[in-house]
Amino acid sequence: MAVSQTASSAKVKPAKTKWRMETNWGLHAMLLPGVLITIVFCYVPMVGIAIAFQNFKPWLGFFNSPWLGLGNFERFFTSSSSVNVLINTVEIAVLKILTGLAVPIAFALLLNEIRVPRLKKTVQTMVYLPHFLSWVILAGILKDVLAVDGGIVNRMVSFFGGDPIFFFGDGNWFRVAVIVSNVWKEFGFSTIVYLAALTAVDTALYEAAMIDGAGRWKQTVHVTLPSIMPIIVVMFTLSLGNVLNAGFDQIYNLYTPMVYDKGDIIDTFVYRTAIVQANMSYGAAVGLFKSVVALVLILVSYKLADKFANYRIF
Amino acid sequence: MYMHYDTKMYKVFTVFNIIFVTLIGMLCILPMIHILAVAFSGKAAATANLINLWPVNFTADAFVETLTNRNFSHALAISVGRTLLGLAFFLFFTILTAYPLSKSEQDFKGKNIYLWFFVFTMFFSGGLVPTYILMTRLKLINSIFALVLPGALNVWSAILLINFFKGIPKELEESATIDGAGRFMTLLKIFLPLSLPSLATLSLFTMVGHWNSWFDGMIYNTKMENYPLATLLQIIVVQQDFSKITADPHDLADISNRTVKAAQIFIGAVPILLVYPFLQKYFVSGIVVGAVKG
Numbered sequence: 001m002a003v004s005q006t007a008s009s010a011k012v013k014p015a016k017t018k019w020r021m022e023t024n025w026g027l028h029a030m031l032l033p034g035v036l037i038t039i040v041f042c043y044v045p046m047v048g049i050a051i052a053f054q055n056f057k058p059w060l061g062f063f064n065s066p067w068l069g070l071g072n073f074e075r076f077f078t079s080s081s082s083v084n085v086l087i088n089t090v091e092i093a094v095l096k097i098l099t100g101l102a103v104p105i106a107f108a109l110l111l112n113e114i115r116v117p118r119l120k121k122t123v124q125t126m127v128y129l130p131h132f133l134s135w136v137i138l139a140g141i142l143k144d145v146l147a148v149d150g151g152i153v154n155r156m157v158s159f160f161g162g163d164p165i166f167f168f169g170d171g172n173w174f175r176v177a178v179i180v181s182n183v184w185k186e187f188g189f190s191t192i193v194y195l196a197a198l199t200a201v202d203t204a205l206y207e208a209a210m211i212d213g214a215g216r217w218k219q220t221v222h223v224t225l226p227s228i229m230p231i232i233v234v235m236f237t238l239s240l241g242n243v244l245n246a247g248f249d250q251i252y253n254l255y256t257p258m259v260y261d262k263g264d265i266i267d268t269f270v271y272r273t274a275i276v277q278a279n280m281s282y283g284a285a286v287g288l289f290k291s292v293v294a295l296v297l298i299l300v301s302y303k304l305a306d307k308f309a310n311y312r313i314f
Numbered sequence: 315m316y317m318h319y320d321t322k323m324y325k326v327f328t329v330f331n332i333i334f335v336t337l338i339g340m341l342c343i344l345p346m347i348h349i350l351a352v353a354f355s356g357k358a359a360a361t362a363n364l365i366n367l368w369p370v371n372f373t374a375d376a377f378v379e380t381l382t383n384r385n386f387s388h389a390l391a392i393s394v395g396r397t398l399l400g401l402a403f404f405l406f407f408t409i410l411t412a413y414p415l416s417k418s419e420q421d422f423k424g425k426n427i428y429l430w431f432f433v434f435t436m437f438f439s440g441g442l443v444p445t446y447i448l449m450t451r452l453k454l455i456n457s458i459f460a461l462v463l464p465g466a467l468n469v470w471s472a473i474l475l476i477n478f479f480k481g482i483p484k485e486l487e488e489s490a491t492i493d494g495a496g497r498f499m500t501l502l503k504i505f506l507p508l509s510l511p512s513l514a515t516l517s518l519f520t521m522v523g524h525w526n527s528w529f530d531g532m533i534y535n536t537k538m539e540n541y542p543l544a545t546l547l548q549i550i551v552v553q554q555d556f557s558k559i560t561a562d563p564h565d566l567a568d569i570s571n572r573t574v575k576a577a578q579i580f581i582g583a584v585p586i587l588l589v590y591p592f593l594q595k596y597f598v599s600g601i602v603v604g605a606v607k608g
Contacts, residue, residue, distance in 0.1 A: 026497035027414035027422050034411035034467050035428070038435060041464045045440025045448055058447070110335055119332065125594065126339035129346075132586050132593055134526035136548045140579035141345050143552060144352065144572065150363035152348055184342060216324055249529070253552050274443045275533055287441035295438050 052285035058278075065281075072285030082269065082286070089265040092246040095179050097239045103183050104190035105232065109220065111191065112198045124195075128188025135185075139253035142181055143168070168254065171262025178263065182250060193235065194228060201227040230309045237305040241298035244290050266290050346583075353377065353576035360572040376577035385538070385546065386578065393525060393543040396461050400524040401517055403466035408516070412472045413501045416479035432469050449534055460534035461527070461542070471516045478512045479505055515596040518589060525585055547582050551575050 052072055054065045076082045107127070114120045130138060146153050146167040154164040167177045205223045214222060248267035255263045266286060274283025305311040347367050352360055356371030364370050380386050411432065419425050439445075445464070454460035482505060490500045506513070531545030541549070586593075 024422055027417065028424075030410045030414050030497070030501075031428055034407050034472075035431070037407060037463065037467055038432060040452075041445070041448070042435040042439060045444035046438065047440075048444030048447060049440045051444065051447070056447075058450075107335075107338070110331055113328065113331055114335060115328075116332075119336070123335050123339035127342045128594070129343060129587075129590060132522060132590060133583055134528065134544060136526070136528050136544050136552060137579055137583045137586075139552045140547060140575070140582075141349050144349060144576060144579075145345050152366065155363060188342070215321070216327075252529075253548065270442060275446060280443050280447065284441065284443035287443055291438060291441050298437055 049284060049288050049291075051281050052288045054281050056281040056284070058280070068281070072282050073289065075282065076286050076289065084261070085264050085266055085269045088262060089244055089246045092175065092178060092251075092263075092265060093243050095175075096182050096247065097236075097242060099179055099183050100186060100190060100239065101232070101236055103187045105194055105228075107187060108191045108194035108198060109224065111195060112224075113216075124188070124192065126188075127191060130185045131189045133185075135249040135253045138181065138185060139250070142177065142254065146177060168256050169258045171259045174255065174259040174263045178247075178250065178254065181254075182247065185250075190235070194231065197228045197231040198224065230311070233309045234305050234311045237301045237308065240301040240304070241294060243297060244293055346580075349576045350580055352573055353580050355573055357571060357573055360576075376571070376573040377581070379574055380577045380581060386543075388539060389541050389543040389546040390581075392458070392541065396458055396542055397521050397524040399458065400462040400465070401521055403462050404468060404471070404520045405513070405517065407467040408472050408475060409501070409506070409513075411467055412475035412479060413497075413505060415472070416476045432467075432472065436469050446533060454534065456535055456537055456540050458540075461530050462524075464530070465523075468520070471520070474516065475509070475512060478509050482508055518592060518596065522586060522589065522593065543582055547578060551578055 048062070051062065051065070053068060053070070055068050055071075056062070056065045111120060111123060114123075145151050146165075148154060148164050148166045148169070153167075157163070157165060165173050167173045201224060205227065206219055209219045209223050244266060246265040246267070248265070248271070251263060251265050251268050252271070255268065267290075270283045270287045270290075273279045273286065344367065348365070351365050351367055351369045353376050354369035354372055354374065355365045356373055357375075359365055359370035414422060415425060415429055415432075417425055449455060449460050454463070486504050486508075487500055490504050495503065526544060528542070528544035528548045531540075531542045532548060535541055535545070538546070538549075
């Protein structure tokens with residue numbers, strides 16, 4: 001008995017190791033396509049970013065183009081027009097972050113007070129439909145609706161006695177159109193996040209507040225807001241990574257040369273410089289600057305989210 | 315309990331709240347209804363700015379003109395093609411990547427290295443310019459593969475799938491192994507059938523992403539006949555840049571016309587509107603899953 005047991009366990013052991021080896025080769029093989037495609041389309045461009053330190057000429061190629069050191073970066077930070085682009089980017093992005101935080105919280109609080117489930121659901125359906133449509137579609141709609149000659153918005157402005165507003169020709173009004181249309185597209189999405197947090201608030205807290213004589217407004221200030229504060233902190237810190245992200249898709253689809261002064265952002269600038277004007281090294285340098293700042297901001301914001309709200313993504 | 319519902323103040327508030335929230339909801343979809351009304355109106359009425367939220371001189375001419383236009387239907391076909399091909403590539407790469415990474419480091423030595431190899435690409439990228447140069451060097455300009463290959467492995471979706479695979483009981487896998495199934499068979503016969511709902515959700519979002527995607531179609535194509543619909547709409551309807559048009563001008567829909575423009579935009583949005591109920595359903599459950607995990 002004892003002998004046969006030893007024999008069988010001795011037999012099983014090598015077989016198990018062999019099974020592991022074999023099957024793990026299977027796992028490595030399965031990863032091969034993903035690894036290859038990631039090397040080609042993600043890591044090769046990361047190496048290619050070296051052209052930011054060159055004066056890259058397509059006909060000379062990567063290895064023969066002359067090296068410039070930090071010349072491209074110097075050019076960007078010393079030119080007044082590109083500093084303007086940087087300021088536009090930060091201003092638009094910060095306005096988007098702030099409105100993207102305040103509007104959904106306020107709307108979620110209001111929606112949470114509605115005790116008619118069907119109405120609540122219908123309104124939710126209406127507000128986050130634009131989130132799934134692309135900026136091409138939404139810009140097509142906006143260009144019709146906001147048109148200076150006969151757009152429905154300007155017809156209303158005229159009806160109330162105002163002068164037609166040139167949304168796509170006046171820098172300040174362009175900013176308004178960008179911020180408001182961004183709220184239109186995205187606030188429904190964030191509202192859902194806050195609504196989910198609101199339904200998770202412990203009802204016992206409200207009962208306790210009521211016994212202490214708090215009305216609905218006081219309950220909101222002293223119970224609801226503190227309860228959803230962690231998720232607000234998380235959403236805010238995570239949005240810090242977007243300070244240089246003013247939204248290429250939206251700006252590119254809406255802007256015209258008339259509003260470059262107030263509406264041109266890093267991403268549109270990089271696109272025009274590198275692809276349209278074929279000034280690839282300069283565009284790559286500006287793009288690299290943005291990527292590095294974004295990487296630092298994201299890491300800092302994750303750290304902050306972990307510290308202040310105990311929220312970990314990884 | 316809940317005495318505050320009975321106070322007069324709260325009742326007044328509720329009435330105003332219902333009106334306000336309903337108005338905001340309607341405000342969000344009014345621009346789309348207006349565009350639809352324009353698309354179904356007569357040309358003269360559109361030019362005279364008579365349309366509000368209901369068609370004036372109802373006609374479907376703009377839709378007929380759009381759909382019978384060869385450029386438009388060609389771009390529509392390319393969009394359908396890239397969406398389906400993109401979905402196939404996405405499923406192939408993402409499933410094959412997610413399954414090994416759902417094993418523990420103990421069972422699969424080197425898993426963590428692989429994981430960081432993929433996750434790093436979420437935080438840093440070479441950016442637009444090196445990627446564009448790479449595409450030209452790979453001779454992928456004017457090829458549909460330029461539109462489906464770069465995004466074929468979506469790391470974010472892979473992470474969601476990894477977490478789902480991790481939830482599948484280990485016993486199931488062990489029993490399959492005892493029956494002699496290799497890793498690949500286990501994936502095919504055990505993991506995939508069990509994760510069909512998750513895969514359906516990810517597929518839906520991938521398809522929406524491909525349908526909406528326009529920028530890659532614009533920079534990786536030099537010829538108009540290769541544009542997917544989103545790119546065609548971007549260049550012709552939104553930017554109104556006619557320099558890229560290589561086709562016979564007669565084949566172009568009368569894009570200076572407001573009703574035709576509106577019809578084109580609306581048709582571009584129709585597939586999204588059709589899947590919207592499903593998007594909404596999965597989207598909310600996805601957020602709940604994310605919240606539980608976080």
